[in-house]
Amino acid sequence: MDMIGKTAGRIGQPSQDLYRIAQKRLDNLTKPPGSLGRLEEFARRLVAIAGNERPALDRKVIFTFAGDHGIVDEGVSAYPREVTPQMVFNFLRGGAGINVLARHAGSEVVVVDIGVDYDFGELEGLVNRKVVRGTRNFAKGPAMTRGEAAQCVESGIALAEDYAKRGYRMFGTGEMGIGNTTPSSAIAAVLTGKSVAEVTGKGTGISDETLKRKVAVIDAAIRLNRPDPQDALDVLSKVGGAEIGGIAGVVLGAASNRIPVVIDGFISTAGALIAYRIEPKTADYMFAAHNSVEKGHRAMLDAMGLDPILDLDLRLGEGTGAALAMLMIEAGLKIYGEMATFGEAGVSDEIVN
Amino acid sequence: MDMIGKTAGRIGQPSQDLYRIAQKRLDNLTKPPGSLGRLEEFARRLVAIAGNERPALDRKVIFTFAGDHGIVDEGVSAYPREVTPQMVFNFLRGGAGINVLARHAGSEVVVVDIGVDYDFGELEGLVNRKVVRGTRNFAKGPAMTRGEAAQCVESGIALAEDYAKRGYRMFGTGEMGIGNTTPSSAIAAVLTGKSVAEVTGKGTGISDETLKRKVAVIDAAIRLNRPDPQDALDVLSKVGGAEIGGIAGVVLGAASNRIPVVIDGFISTAGALIAYRIEPKTADYMFAAHNSVEKGHRAMLDAMGLDPILDLDLRLGEGTGAALAMLMIEAGLKIYGEMATFGEAGVSDEIVN
Numbered sequence: 001m002d003m004i005g006k007t008a009g010r011i012g013q014p015s016q017d018l019y020r021i022a023q024k025r026l027d028n029l030t031k032p033p034g035s036l037g038r039l040e041e042f043a044r045r046l047v048a049i050a051g052n053e054r055p056a057l058d059r060k061v062i063f064t065f066a067g068d069h070g071i072v073d074e075g076v077s078a079y080p081r082e083v084t085p086q087m088v089f090n091f092l093r094g095g096a097g098i099n100v101l102a103r104h105a106g107s108e109v110v111v112v113d114i115g116v117d118y119d120f121g122e123l124e125g126l127v128n129r130k131v132v133r134g135t136r137n138f139a140k141g142p143a144m145t146r147g148e149a150a151q152c153v154e155s156g157i158a159l160a161e162d163y164a165k166r167g168y169r170m171f172g173t174g175e176m177g178i179g180n181t182t183p184s185s186a187i188a189a190v191l192t193g194k195s196v197a198e199v200t201g202k203g204t205g206i207s208d209e210t211l212k213r214k215v216a217v218i219d220a221a222i223r224l225n226r227p228d229p230q231d232a233l234d235v236l237s238k239v240g241g242a243e244i245g246g247i248a249g250v251v252l253g254a255a256s257n258r259i260p261v262v263i264d265g266f267i268s269t270a271g272a273l274i275a276y277r278i279e280p281k282t283a284d285y286m287f288a289a290h291n292s293v294e295k296g297h298r299a300m301l302d303a304m305g306l307d308p309i310l311d312l313d314l315r316l317g318e319g320t321g322a323a324l325a326m327l328m329i330e331a332g333l334k335i336y337g338e339m340a341t342f343g344e345a346g347v348s349d350e351i352v353n
Numbered sequence: 354m355d356m357i358g359k360t361a362g363r364i365g366q367p368s369q370d371l372y373r374i375a376q377k378r379l380d381n382l383t384k385p386p387g388s389l390g391r392l393e394e395f396a397r398r399l400v401a402i403a404g405n406e407r408p409a410l411d412r413k414v415i416f417t418f419a420g421d422h423g424i425v426d427e428g429v430s431a432y433p434r435e436v437t438p439q440m441v442f443n444f445l446r447g448g449a450g451i452n453v454l455a456r457h458a459g460s461e462v463v464v465v466d467i468g469v470d471y472d473f474g475e476l477e478g479l480v481n482r483k484v485v486r487g488t489r490n491f492a493k494g495p496a497m498t499r500g501e502a503a504q505c506v507e508s509g510i511a512l513a514e515d516y517a518k519r520g521y522r523m524f525g526t527g528e529m530g531i532g533n534t535t536p537s538s539a540i541a542a543v544l545t546g547k548s549v550a551e552v553t554g555k556g557t558g559i560s561d562e563t564l565k566r567k568v569a570v571i572d573a574a575i576r577l578n579r580p581d582p583q584d585a586l587d588v589l590s591k592v593g594g595a596e597i598g599g600i601a602g603v604v605l606g607a608a609s610n611r612i613p614v615v616i617d618g619f620i621s622t623a624g625a626l627i628a629y630r631i632e633p634k635t636a637d638y639m640f641a642a643h644n645s646v647e648k649g650h651r652a653m654l655d656a657m658g659l660d661p662i663l664d665l666d667l668r669l670g671e672g673t674g675a676a677l678a679m680l681m682i683e684a685g686l687k688i689y690g691e692m693a694t695f696g697e698a699g700v701s702d703e704i705v706n
Contacts, residue, residue, distance in 0.1 A: 030443050031450050032431065032557035036673070037646065037666025078385065078704050086700040090383050095693025097384050103691075104684050204385035205704070293390065311664060312681065313390025320389070327680045328665065331457050338456075340448025347439040351431050351558070 003154050004233070004249075008279035010256040014048035022047035022336065029339040030347045038309065042287070042332030049260050049285055050169070054337060057330055060107040061163055062172035062262075062319040063156070063250050064091060064098055065243035067115030068134030069179035070143065071221075076214040077179040078204045081134075084178045085118035091176070091318075092125045098174055098318035105323040105330075107172060112159065114152055115177070115242025129155040131242050135183075139221045142238045143183065149237035149245050153274075156249020157256075164257035171254045172262040172289075172326060173271065174319020175243040181294060184270035186218045186239035188296045190227050191273050192303050199296030201266075204315070232277035240274070247271025252278065255285040262287045262329065263306070264322040265314060266294035273300045289325035290314055356507045357586070357602075361632035363609040367401035375400035375689065382692040383700045391662065395640070395685030402613050402638055403522075407690060410683055413460035414516050415525035415615075415672040416509070416603050417444060417451055418596035420468030421487030422532035423496065424574075429567040430532040431557045434487075437531045438471035444529070444671075445478045451527055451671035458676040458683075460525060465512065467505055468530070468595025482508040484595050488536070492574045495591045496536065502590035502598055506627075509602020510609075517610035524607045525615040525642075525679060526624065527672020528596040534647060537623035539571045539592035541649045543580050544626050545656050552649025554619075557668070585630035593627070600624025605631065608638040615640045615682065616659070617675040618667060619647035626653050642678035643667055 022044040027033045034040060046055055066088050072081050090096045091111045102109045112127045113120060117134035120126055131151045135143035144152070160171065181203035188199040196218045202211055218239075225238040236245050248271045254261035255275075263272045263286050275282045288306035291297065293315040301308060309325045342349040375397040380386045387393060399408050419441050425434050443449045444464045455462045465480045466473060470487035473479055484504045488496035497505070513524065534556035541552040549571045555564055571592075578591040589598050601624045607614035608628075616625045616639050628635045641659035644650065646668040654661060662678045695702040 029450075030440065030448060031669050035557065035667070035669040036450060037668065039665060039667070080701060080703060083701055086698070087383065090693060090698040090700055093693070093698070095383060095691075095698050097382075097389060097688060097692060100687050100691045101684055104680075104687050204388065309665070310681075312392060312662070314388070314392070315390065316384050316388040324681065324684060327457075328663075328677065331454055331677060334453050334457050335450060338448075338453045339450060340443060340446070345439070345443040345446070345448050347443055348433060348436055350433060 003157060004150060004278065007157050007252045007256045011279050011281045013281060014284050015051050018051060018053060019044055019048040021053060026336060028341045030342055030345045036335055039332035039335050042329045043336035046260060046333050049258055051258055057169050057333055059168040060170040060326055061168045062102055062107050062109050062174050062322055063112060063159060064109055064174035064176060064319050065112045065114045065246035067177040067242035068117035069177060069183060069241055070135050070137035071139060071182050072179035073137050074139050074217045075210065076182045076217055078206045079178050081117060081178045084116050084176060087176050088113065088116060096318060097316050097320045098323065101320050101323035105326045107323055107326055112246060114155060114246045131155065135241055138225060138239050139217055142225055143240055144237045146233060146237045149233055149240065152242045152245025153249040156246040157253040160250045160253020160257065164259055170260050170326060171250060172319050172322030173247045173250055173268040174264050174322060175247065175267050175317055177241060177243050180241050180243065180267050182214060182218060183239055183241040183244060184267045185296055186222060187235055187270040187273065188300050190222060190229050190235050190239065191277060192299045194299050199299055201295035232274045236274050244271040244274065248274035251275035251282050255282040260287060261285055262289050262322040262325050264289050264319050265292035265317055266297045267317055269297055269300045273303060276304050287325060287329055290321035356510060357503060357631065360510050360605045360609045364632050364634045366634060367637050368404045371404060371406060372397055372401040374406060379689060381694045383695055383698045389688055392685035392688050395682045396689035399613060399686050402611055404611055410522050410686055412521040413523040413679055414521045415451065415455055415460050415462050415527050415675055416465060416512060417462055417527035417529060417672050418465045418467045418599035420530040420595035421470035422530060422536060422594055423488050423490035424492060424535045425532035426490050427492050427570045428563065429535045429570055431559045432531050434470060434531045437469050437529060440529045441466065441469060449671060450669050450673045451676065454673050454676035458679045460676055460679055465599060467508060467599045484508065488594055491578060491592050492570055495578055496593055497590045499586060499590045502586055502593065505595045505598025506602040509599040510606040513603045513606020513610065517612055523613050523679060524603060525617065525672050525675030526600045526603055526621040527617050527675060528600065528620050528670055530594060530596050533594050533596065533620050535567060535571060536592055536594040536597060537620045538649055539575060540588055540623040540626065541653050543575060543582050543588050543592065544630060545652045547652050552652055554648035585627045589627050597624040597627065601627035604628035604635050608635040613640060614638055615642050615675040615678050617642050617672050618645035618670055619650045620670055622650055622653045626656060629657050640678060640682055643674035
């Protein structure tokens with residue numbers, strides 16, 4: 001907890017002065033004021049976050065954390081757990097959705113085994129930060145110990161620190177873990193105060209009957225484990241997941257290094273919400289990539305005051321939405337850095353009506 | 354009208370067989386079926402439009418048509434008309450929003466003078482297709498003759514034909530013209546049947562008072578000119594604009610060459626709606642880039658059954674939304690072409706629940 005507390009304590013606010021300076025430049029570019037809408041918002045925020053009037057976004061990385069979940073024993077997922085390691089191999093070969101979309105967005109992908117129930121041994125390209133071999137079935141007791149949960153968050157922080165030092169200037173989050181909408185819904189219910197039914201959806205595509213079981217399993221598990229909504233690490237350990245903890249750590253590490261972090265979909269947002277409850281200033285560094293199809297996503301975004309960038313009916317995870325959103329955020333920075341001002345272009349900025 | 358009629362007559366339907374073939378491949382990629390949402394829709398449509406199982410999108414171009422509007426004499430715009438040629442010079446120097454965002458999207462920009470009230474002479478990089486030196490003030494009579502309106506559409510068709518022959522595989526539309534939300538609102542009202550007040554907004558940022566005048570001017574102009582809603586060319590000539598006609602032509606030319614065309618915002622959509630009323634099959638080739646802030650945009654999209662891709666509070670025009678949307682559409686095609694199948698990746702596609 002010491003590393004987590006220290007990291008959280010280092011998080012400051014984005015520069016309000018630079019926010020104003022950026023706004024002034026945006027208003028002076030050859031377009032009606034505000035007419036590039038959210039691209040202008042992205043530019044202002046990036047400038048204020050970087051604390052630098054002309055920030056560069058040259059190196060971007062998406063952290064895709066993989067973990068397994070004991071809760072799948074309750075029959076809450078559409079796919080068998082073998083798919084988690086199979087998809088990790090797919091990531092490493094470059095054939096998954098996140099590989100394609102990260103290439104499209106000019107971002108690297110770092111695949112992290114933080115809790116997969118499979119022994120990969122030494123594997124080229126896989127970052128081994130395994131804390132657990134799958135979480136325990138939280139229908140029967142806590143998913144992780146408090147120490148394991150902290151270790152997951154610390155692993156995320158350490159990765160963020162490392163990539164910040166290496167000059168990466170934008171992070172994205174992603175995950176892979178069969179069953180991981182279940183802990184995410186549990187976190188959403190505990191931390192937003194909504195009912196489990198309100199924040200539980202069909203994940204990768206379960207039937208109505210399985211959805212009913214999923215809601216009942218989560219409800220019972222919350223009653224059994226009694227996670228303390230005032231203690232985010234307690235929630236993460238009792239009804240969370242390893243990859244969700246890793247994402248929370250990346251968010252904390254990003255914010256403490258003044259690096260913007262693009263939060264992917266439902267599961268990533270559960271991780272971001274854990275980070276937010278540890279330190280609310282983290283929200284100033286977050287960009288919500290998209291509005292997931294998964295029910296319950298919006299409640300978590302609202303709890304952090306985030307407005308999603310895209311709405312493309314995505315529900316894959318892995319960081320795919322984050323990759324796409326990076327293209328829009330970067331567009332904002334390019335507008336800011338590359339457009340001519342009225343003076344440079346000899347365009348009248350007189351408003352006649 | 355002959356060229357317009359012939360072009361419209363050549364427009365066929367995208368291949369229903371290829372739509373199904375594309376769907377099958379998408380369902381076989383390493384992701385839950387449908388989990389990439391609209392990206393999958395884009396891929397299916399691109400395959401069906403191209404009539405080719407593996408279409409390439411290597412060359413993209415956005416046509417930005419510039420024109421002036423006599424209706425600005427009625428005090429309906431926030432900016433003086435000199436801004437139209439000033440912005441054309443800005444486009445040619447690469448300093449405008451569309452230049453920045455087209456570069457970001459890997460698209461070329463072709464700037465077309467179709468109706469600017471300024472003599473550019475011979476100018477490197479400017480395509481001269483001038484039909485009028487600004488339209489006439491349609492508060493006092495038709496904006497253009499029927500022949501002029503047809504010539505604008507034909508110019509768009511000819512440009513589309515030319516770029517299709519040169520191997521461009523995706524088109525975008527854009528425009529610049531001080532005052533051009535006014536003819537666009539007039540077209541929207543006449544062709545959707547909504548009241549002028551329902552489809553008229555603040556354009557680049559007029560006051561409430563000017564908005565009231567704008568609505569009154571359009572209302573009176575429609576009563577005066579009596580455009581025939583069953584005759585799109587009549588509507589274009591009486592209350593339209595040259596750049597709107599050019600865009601309608603690009604849409605017709607794109608569809609007749611089986612090339613997808615990304616429709617930018619409010620004004621571009623008015624042009625697309627003219628094309629749609631000439632030949633409704635054009636809608637199968639359109640992608641609506643974004644949901645403009647401009648009131649009345651949605652009514653026109655609904656009339657064509659189009660669902661906008663982005664919603665970023667944009668209201669600049671020029672083709673800026675089209676450039677951004679191209680990045681999302683291309684993402685769909687990359688997913689389709691580059692992701693591994695379950696078989697290739699050794700990932701289980703067994704659904705257990």
